[in-house]
Every structure is written in structure tokens, then in C-alpha cells.
Amino acid sequence: MKMIVGLGNPGKQYEKTRHNVGFMAIDRLSEKYGISVSKKECQALTGKGMIDGQQVLLVKPQTFMNNSGQAVGELIHYYDTIDDFIIIHDDMDIPLGKIRFKQKGSAGGHNGLKSIIAHLNSQEFDRLKIGIGHNDHNNVIGHVLSGFNKDEAPVFQEVLAHVDEWCTYWLANGITASMNQFN
Secondary structure, three states: OEEEEEOOOOOHHHOOEHHHHHHHHHHHHHHHHOOOOOEEEOOEEEEEEEEOOEEEEEEEEOOOHHHHHHHHHHHHHHOOOOOEEEEEEEEOOOOOOOEEEEOOOOOOOOHHHHHHHHHHOOOOOEEEEEEOOOOOOOOHHHHHOOEOOOOOHHHHHHHHOOHHHHHHHHHHHHHHHHHHHHO
């Protein structure tokens, strides 16, 4: 089984914020493939199902972004059948409308990734980074917790429309092929 984890913050006030693009990606996959992400386990909402012949576990950690590693670590230990996983998250260093697959590496200042790295004691996991752009100010928290403005929203919706394509490609071909195809 493969696991696809979207990072975000639980709660209505965070639903449409830049920091929640991972949750939005999981919602897109859930809707497209009819996988209900509603089971509460290991500090996360999960849903099992099939995507293009592959058994997957869709995950939305409920620990808030900065503690995402708690849920991810628990799920990896709980499910001994997970043979591969990918983390979908926002990235301020990538322009809005762009994505990047990455195989391993540091957290790059992303607190959700820092938590996952700490709980897994490893930087070696696949990532799908969704660009949210960078504001011209130094208010990082304000930026990631803001929504997309009227000019940005259609660009982001176009990105979201391709999440299933990127994830199915990763499921079928792995991270190296995904990097070569989409980066």
C-alpha cells in the first residue's frame, strides 16, 4: 500500500489558506476517486481506496502543521504494509502555479517537514511541493495563513486540477520518473 499525505491545519478558519494546499490536494483525490477521508486514526483523518489499480491510504494529519510528524510517524508504524509514501505540501520558494517533485532533502524552513523529519529520523521521503509564491514582506506566517486573492485563485485552481494526474504518475512510476516528467 502507498500513502499520500497532504499537510495542513484542521479547522474551518484554515480551510482555504495557502498552508492548506496539501489538504486541498487530498480532498481533490478523495473526490476524484471516491475515497472517503473520514476515519480517525493515529491523529489523522484517513481513507483507504484504489487509484489506478494501486491500494492507497489518503491522509490529512490533524495535529496542526507544526506537529505533522506525530501523525505520519504513527501511521507508518501502525501500517506495516506501507511500502512508499509522498508528502504534499506548500512551498513559498516555488512560484504560484508551479510544482516540484523531490526525493529527499532538508525541511527548507517548512515546519511540517521539520516535524516529519524529526519523527521519522530521516529526510529520505518523497515530496510534491506546490508553489504558493512569496509575498514581498517578511510576514511569513501572515502569508501562509492567508487565502489566494482574486488574481491568484484561478491559477491555484488550475494547479489543483492536475493533482490527480501528478499523483497517479507517481504511484505508477515512482519519484525519479516523476521528477524527470514534471520538474
